[in-house]
Amino acid sequence: MVSKSPYNPLVLAGQALFYGLFAVIIAYFSTAPKYTHLEPEISLIKLSFSYHGEPVGECHKRTPEELAKLAPNMRAPISCPRERSPIKVKIDLDSQPLFEGVAPPAGLSKDGTSTLYKRFEVPSGEHMLSVKMNDNARIKDYNMVREEKVTLKPAQILVIDLRRDHGGIFIE
């Protein structure tokens, strides 16, 4: 029978073996197997915005009669609807539809920002990108259009945003 003394060479060898096995498991799975997040020759288009759409209706100037009916502290001369327009989006890549959707305004009264985040893996190379958006429910067609020839390197990220400070559709 093998002695279970901690100084028995077999016991020590067994301990070394299993401590080593533990180390190998930790070492291996902490970096392997490799994970391929994006295949070669693929690029990424990210569509993301956080944007306040236009009010769904026209603002109108209150008449003196309408103002008189309001409490004195509520007599704003202009009245605008609270609800905001949803943002309609259509993206074509090389004349092929890539995405079409609507980002509704947030909030119970639909007066918050419309937000969207989408990612599209596309082949790297030169593409014709067409981005159309509508932020005004009173306009039937897309009121913001941008078409651009883009060259995407492998693994490159192209961001499509909607920002007032950049004049609408913004491609980076």
Place this chain on the structure above:
Amino acid sequence: MSVFASFRQGGLVLLQRIEAFFDAIFGSAGNPWRHLGALAFYFIWIILATGIYLFIVLDTGVEDIFTSINYYTHEQWWLGGILRSLHRYAADGLVLVMLLHLVREFFYGRYYGFRWFSWITGVPLIWLVYASGIGGYWLVWDQLGQFSAIASMEWFDWLPIFSDPATRNFLTPGALTDRFFSLLVFLHIGIPLILLLALWVHLQRIAQADVFPSRTLALGTLATLLVLTLVKPTLSHGRADLLLVPTVLDIDWFYLFIHPLMYLTSPAGLWAIATGLTLLLLLLPLLPHPQQEPIAVVSPPNCNGCRRCFDDCPYGAITMLPHPHKPGHQLASVIPELCASCGICAGACPSSTPFRSIEQLVTGIDMPRQPVNALREEMERKITALAGPVKIAVFGCECAADVRHLGSADTAVLNLMCTGLLPPSFVEYALRSGADGVLVTGCREGSCAYRLGTRWTEQRLSGQREPHLRPTVPVDRLRVAWADSHEMSCLKASLDDFREYLQTLGADEHRSRAYTPRRIAQNG
């Protein structure tokens, strides 16, 4: 037996075989399988200790954090690099032992009944460990950190909790500010602190919790991690660049497997998997399971307030209250929802001695299913009935190897709810009543269904713990052989060996006379 019960039983047998094999190499105290919870704590201490240094030296600016970590990894490898690697590998070890701990407790059936609290409070710990660990990868702010941060945000954005998509914080290089990493450091410290608090709650119903491994196991584990850090130091990927997608990554699968899983399914799919598994773990205690035995009962007239049951209860189910009738004395009181019905308290009670002359033995704290008086009567009856050149009394445990199979003309078997229920004086009583030897068996240490039954019994029999076996008891007539439920053959071999040994000893000429020969004759 249901499929579920068969699965659990099969897993338990396999696990116990592995543990028994490791016992032979590491010894019970150093066996990592028996101290997974303690190892998890140990890894947390290593992570905290190494994390303090990294927190002190790291520069958390967007542009600086990557350079800062690389400096300590390469230029100051002998301190910063080693500590970084230790931090990382201890975190990986934590996940490994945590998940093994979960699986082990499941196979041992430690998730229902009085154990529901420890099980349920353990489930959030998994989330907290992952939240702590994944944030650490972001702090490196290399391509892996970028990948993990964006993947995590894409996952959380599926929930309707952010007014703006959180992923927009990583949309372009300009979106990220120094403040982000300051916040991240705050979270990377804050969440582990919440984890420590949750661990404290997790152990609330465990007395004398095993929170630090034995010295040999601690040193062996630390040495292993140190060798690992020197052989394969932790390195960063390339600098994060929000204009490029990280393509091929050396991912840490212990923590970051959730990201590939999300891209393989969808954010909603990952939420379904994560919440589904969490709910499954939380609902597990509600599945049908064996009813708990009646809990311990205190007999105030026989309780002298010695606190031994209070000290020995593995689940803190006993409190000491002022005795209502004896001023200045205390009285044990059982908290019903904490009591495991193990009987370890009855084994600890000094009033449980069979040498008491009263006809009806009533002890200070007793188990309704297996009262000490019934145990004394059963022992007297069975020992009186023994025949043969060598008579042996075997005290076993219902949760361990089934001692009922050992009964024979020369062997009396007493099957206890837990070996910890055995007052040591019963060993002496058995020898004086006619047994030539006493074999005590039960679960191996670490396998004990009630955590401390094996340890307390060993300490009581070796005189290290009260109530102890009297020194006058001939130790060569007592054998202790721990055997889990799958080790019946080992136990039989131990009994045969003991029997042969007793034959060589012959009759004990110095045996004290039976304490109550009249009672034995009557009962026999």
